[in-house]
Amino acid sequence: MDLFRIEGGRPLSGTVKAAGAKNAVLPILTAALLTEEPLEVQNAPGLADVDTLLNLLRELGCEAERSEGGRVHIQSAKQPHYRAGWEQVRRMRGSFCVLGPLLARTGRAEVSLPGGCVFGVRPIDVHLKGLEALGAKVAIEHGFVMAEAPPGGLVGAEVFLGTAFGSSVTGTMNVMMAATLARGQTIIQGAACEPEVEDLGKCLIAMGAKISGLGSPRLIIDGVDSLSGATHSVLPDRIEAGTYLLAGALTGGQVRVDNCPSEHLSALFDRMWQAGLPFERGEDWAETLPCGLGARPRPTDVTTQPHPGFPTDLQAQWMALMVLADGVSVITERIYPDRYMHVAELLRMGARIRRQGTASVVEGVPNLSGAPVTASDLRASAALVLAGLVAKGQTEVHRVYHIDRGYEGIEKRLQSLGARIERVRS
Numbered sequence: 391m392d393l394f395r396i397e398g399g400r401p402l403s404g405t406v407k408a409a410g411a412k413n414a415v416l417p418i419l420t421a422a423l424l425t426e427e428p429l430e431v432q433n434a435p436g437l438a439d440v441d442t443l444l445n446l447l448r449e450l451g452c453e454a455e456r457s458e459g460g461r462v463h464i465q466s467a468k469q470p471h472y473r474a475g476w477e478q479v480r481r482m483r484g485s486f487c488v489l490g491p492l493l494a495r496t497g498r499a500e501v502s503l504p505g506g507c508v509f510g511v512r513p514i515d516v517h518l519k520g521l522e523a524l525g526a527k528v529a530i531e532h533g534f535v536m537a538e539a540p541p542g543g544l545v546g547a548e549v550f551l552g553t554a555f556g557s558s559v560t561g562t563m564n565v566m567m568a569a570t571l572a573r574g575q576t577i578i579q580g581a582a583c584e585p586e587v588e589d590l591g592k593c594l595i596a597m598g599a600k601i602s603g604l605g606s607p608r609l610i611i612d613g614v615d616s617l618s619g620a621t622h623s624v625l626p627d628r629i630e631a632g633t634y635l636l637a638g639a640l641t642g643g644q645v646r647v648d649n650c651p652s653e654h655l656s657a658l659f660d661r662m663w664q665a666g667l668p669f670e671r672g673e674d675w676a677e678t679l680p681c682g683l684g685a686r687p688r689p690t691d692v693t694t695q696p697h698p699g700f701p702t703d704l705q706a707q708w709m710a711l712m713v714l715a716d717g718v719s720v721i722t723e724r725i726y727p728d729r730y731m732h733v734a735e736l737l738r739m740g741a742r743i744r745r746q747g748t749a750s751v752v753e754g755v756p757n758l759s760g761a762p763v764t765a766s767d768l769r770a771s772a773a774l775v776l777a778g779l780v781a782k783g784q785t786e787v788h789r790v791y792h793i794d795r796g797y798e799g800i801e802k803r804l805q806s807l808g809a810r811i812e813r814v815r816s
Contacts, residue, residue: 394787394801396778397810398760401643401680404807408631408649409435410460410624412796413703414586416484417563418593418624419443422452422464423491424567425597427619431462434624438794439484446478446485450492470495476502476533487560489517489535490568493526497539503530516551516558520565523549524572544572546613552580555725556696557607559584566591569611570599578609584697585654589625596620628654629703630797631676633772636707637804638678639667640714641779642685645807646677657700661708665690665715689717689754694725706732706773713741714780715754722749732770735763739781760785768796775800779809786814 410433420443422429434440434456444454444462451467472492479485479502492499504514514535518528521537524544528537546569551561562582567590569576581587583605591604597620600612631650638645639662652659652671659676662669665687668679689712694702702725712719713736723729727748737743738761742753760783765771771793778785787793790813793800801811 391788391816392790393814393816394775394778394790395812395814396760396775396785396787398779398781398783398785400779400808400810401641402638402779402804402807402809403644405646405648406634406803406807408626408634408647408651409433409798411586411589411627412437412439413559413584413629414589415440415624416443417487417560417567417586417590418622419447419462419464420487420491421567421590421593421597422447422466423450423470423488423495424570425617425619426466426468428463428465429597429619430621431464432460432621432623434460434462435627436460436798437796438791439796442478443485446474446488449478450474450488472496472498473500474502479504483560486514486517487563487567489537490521490564490566493521493537493539494544494568494571497543499535499537501535503533503535516553516561517564520549520551520561520578521568523547524565524568524576542573544568546572546574546576546611548577548579550579555727557582559587562587562609563590566601566609566611567594569613570594570601570617572613574613576611576613578611579607581607581609582696583607585625585628585651593620593622596622626651629701631655632658632701632704633707633776633797634803635669635676635678636704636711637776637779637807639669639687640711640776642681643807644678644680646675648675650674650676652676654697656698658704661690661692661700664688665711686714686716686754686756687711689715689719691720693722696725702726702729703769705729706769707776709743709750709752710736710773710776712752713743713754713758713777715752717754719752719754720749721752724748731766732773735770735774736777738763739777739785757782759783762786762788765789765792768792772797772800775804775811778811779804
């Protein structure tokens with residue numbers, strides 16, 4: 391298992407370009423199951439999760455090829471297989487997005503219960519509730535979701551997809567894709583407003599779907615008889631962009647992120663301003679400004695919320711920043727209350743953090759010290775890498791296969807900014 395070996399204490403400087411969004415490209419790739427015609431996806435990031443999903447699509451009967459420049463070409467079979475097995479789906483939760491397209495296209499879907507990062511229970515009730523509203527019969531048997539459309543196919547309906555922790559992103563995506571081929575009109579109330587949902591909707595519209603209300607909590611989908619092929623370019627990854635900006639701020643360096651979706655990072659910029667971190671931003675770029683290694687940010691509370699609130703996928707990286715703040719911060723996780731697997735590892739590096747229910751109280755310390763730490767999930771591993779960049783001495787981050795799921799060559803990009811980080815094959 392590979393690990394990252396990091397020597398901290400060097401301000402980062404330079405420019406990186408944000409890749410295509412991981413949380414958008416995966417459901418967009420599954421949309422190829424909705425049509426017999428080819429779908430070309432551009433700006434697809436080179437991630438392990440993309441490879442996993444392409445393997446799953448091949449198992450379902452698709453031809454899927456990746457070429458240089460971030461292009462992926464997918465051609466679905468005329469009769470796709472309807473069973474998505476455990477071996478691929480267990481690797482990541484995004485694979486579950488094949489459920490809606492398979493059900494709509496073939497009238498039947500058998501999809502293994504999903505895996506992915508382990509940071510608490512993430513129920514699929516909303517997905518099943520939405521598909522049942524469209525007329526599907528759904529059951530869970532032997533670790534599989536078994537769904538069957540009524541005779542004549544799915545039927546449009548009104549469905550509410552909100553939950554106690556905000557709207558379900560992948561639930562919205564699954565139901566929206568299924569509704570594109572349903573008979574009649576579907577209205578999704580409490581739809582997720584995340585940019586990645588909107589990006590999927592734009593791809594579906596390019597394929598011939600009739601969708602209005604993208605970016606709002608009320609989506610209206612008028613079903614069509616069939617969808618066509620299309621070409622779609624994936625939007626930039628706001629989480630990757632935010633991670634590199636926080637790396638620059640944490641090290642007191644000057645890091646510019648191009649292809650940065652600034653309009654999608656307003657909550658992060660607001661917290662950076664509150665923390666006294668100097669930065670500049672434009673329409674498609676943002677840049678941290680040097681403040682000197684050792685300069686401590688102001689303590690700043692954060693509560694994760696659905697978009698446009700502070701993203702849960704940046705919570706761990708923000709905590710890595712706040713452990714060095716000059717005072718006490720409170721970080722509250724409202725989306726995934728148990729998403730604190732990184733806390734124990736940051737404590738190994740000298741952080742002072744105590745958990746109180748869904749919140750973590752972070753007492754800033756002057757510095758961190760390098761230590762061997764273990765990554766438990768994708769964003770937690772990014773936080774540990776960021777902490778290693780400023781820790782005194784050497785940090786080893788183990789199980790970095792997690793970070794490969796969501797960051798394209800992160801060690802090479804950080805090296806280009808002056809970081810002393812290397813991947814060690816073990």
